[in-house]
Amino acid sequence: MVRIPASFDPDQTLDCGQSFRWEKTGDTWQGVAFGRRLALKQEGEELVFSCTPEEFESLWREYFDLDTNYNAIRRELSAMDPVLEKACAYAGGIRILRQEPWEALCSFIISQNNNIPRIKGIIQRLCETLGEPAADGEFLFPTPQRMASSSLEELAPLRAGFRAKYLLSAARLVTEGKVDLQAIPHMELEKARETLMLIHGVGPKVAECALLYGFHRLEAFPLDVWMKRVMERWFPQKKPEDFGPWAGVAQQYLFHYIRTFEEENL
DNA sequence: CGCCAGGTTGTCG
């Protein structure tokens, strides 16, 4: 067990559409990354992690991006614009997780024209079907090689629909080295986008999500239907790059803000 | 039944 001061909000962070392998039962979040299962809950002003201090330091500190100063980011964003200030106040408990790049890429390929519960199911079945068994009865996310060696027939039980062929394209291009995931972190953002979009089924939005959530490029700014609504309504004169180096964080706060906002009917 | 879901592709005009 590891206890730390609550420097983020698990509910907001794990249920904001950036990651699809976390579920809350009672007051506890359970999830998997790197083939390791973790339980996490908030107790008052503390977060309690169900792992050893060693594992916390070697895995989860980085995964939850605990060494990035979100207070400073929120200060900068809040000073930019009154709507952003509200979004920061409302959704500021979110951290951008440092997910595994290949997993994030596949997750957002699966996410297209899809809903979150179904995305979670497809990813779960993908891991159980093609992933290597890991600790705790969990499964690693399958490697590009393993996925490239599979077929549409083998992927059929995932019920991923038309996205299955996109997963195969991704797996093949990555395996062939035409999309070099190791090289992406060193690329200019625009070059990285172009590279990811070589994959059949990866367009601007999925590429942007992979960059933000899988490669922690905090200047990436995914524009989905909700964010297009945000831009029309509150930032008609602004472009994504106007949000600066923390645009991706702003995007995530605004996304969470407008979605819950609309659910409560304005 | 029809509509929608953190889109992309292919095809028209």
Next chain:
DNA sequence: CGACAACATGGC
């Protein structure tokens, strides 16, 4: 370029 249907699947 910009608009628009088609694409699998499942929940409401």
